[in-house]
Structure formats: structure tokens, C-alpha cells
Amino acid sequence: MTMAAPIPADPGARASSKAQARAEFGRMMRWIALIGVLMVAGALWYLSLFGPLTVHLVVATTFGVFVSVLLGAGLFAAAFFSSKSGYDQSVTDATRHGLAANPEQLPEGLESYRRTADFTETTVPAALLGEHNTKAGSWGLIHVIEGRLRYRVTDPRRAPLDLILTRDTRPGIVEPTILHHVEPLGAVRFHVEFWREPQPASE
DSSP: OOOOOOOOOOHHHHHHHHHHHHHHHHHHHHHHHHHHHHHHHHHHHHHTTTSSOOOHHHHHHHHHHHHHHHHHHHHHHHHHHHHHHHHHHHHHHHTTTSSOOOOOOOOOTTTEEEEEEOOOTSSSHHHHSSSBBBOOOOEEEEEEEEEEEEEEETTBBBBBEEEEHHHHHHOEOOOOTTTTTEEEEEEEEEEEEEEEEEOOOOO
């Protein structure tokens, strides 16, 4: 049985997103350049009302106005490109990688004490699809019987984790109190098994 490998974003979709962001950035910069030219023309016309335009005045005005427009608006366009192309998210994920790693197996000595019914893509509770966690001391194993299930850990205390679980991978490990959620990828059937420290016989 092999362990589930992290699933990066679809390379094709990522490349398409970057290409689209690059094209939009190019269009924005062309509009910004046009606006810069118009601003220069407007500034020179305004200055001509007060006297003749010298070469030095034209050069200084053209450079100052055009560069100011290009820098000011260009920075906003660059921020837009960075966000749309996914670079911002890449930096965010990279800064989170120094956080505690997600466990690869259950701690020793735990015992299974409960399991859910089998869920499908149509019967999975809405609570499991949104961010949720288990109580302190309660571990979980997500067993996929059929199909494919995406399992993501989104807790800020842990490094990002994005797995696709199948019947051929190890179960997804749910750590106590750590935020996570699941997402059916088409037809799927799975259940969650809960584990905890052995309880006294009186309980």
C-alpha cells in the first residue's frame, strides 16, 4: 500500500492562469502607456498657454509626467498580475512550510472507538465539506472504499497538506483539533474511523 502523495495544482490550469494574467497585464500596460502619452500632451498644451515651450521644458515634462504615470499605474498593474498569476499564493504557501509537519501515522497505543457510516458524494455531510476539526484527543482515519477523495489540512498551525485518497493509498490522518476538510472527486464511498487513548474499564 502506497502513501498518498501531495497533489499540486493542475499544471495545465496553472499555466493557463498565468498566461491569462500575463495577457491582461500586457493590455493594462498598453492602456497605461496610452494614458501617459495623453497626460504628457495635456501637460505640454497647458504649459504652452503660459509661454513658448523650450527643448528642456518639453523633455523634462515628457519624462516626468510619463514616468510618473507609468510607475504609479504600473505598480497597481503589477500587483494585479502577481495576484492573478498565483505568485502571491505561492509566497503564502512557502512561508507556511516552516510550520509543524502533518503526522504520517497515528501515535502508538491508540484504540479504535467509533466509525461513521459509509458516505458517498451525495450523502457526505455538509460539515465535512467545510473546515472542521475533531475534539482534543480524538484522531481520525479517512478510509476510501471506492473512488477518489481530496483531503486538505488548512489549519494555520500546520504546513499545507493536499492529498487525494483512494483505496490504494494509506488512510488520511486527522489530527485532533486541526482544521481540515474533504472534497469528493466524482463518485466516491468512504468512512471515518476514530481513535483515542485507551479508556479506563469503568467507562
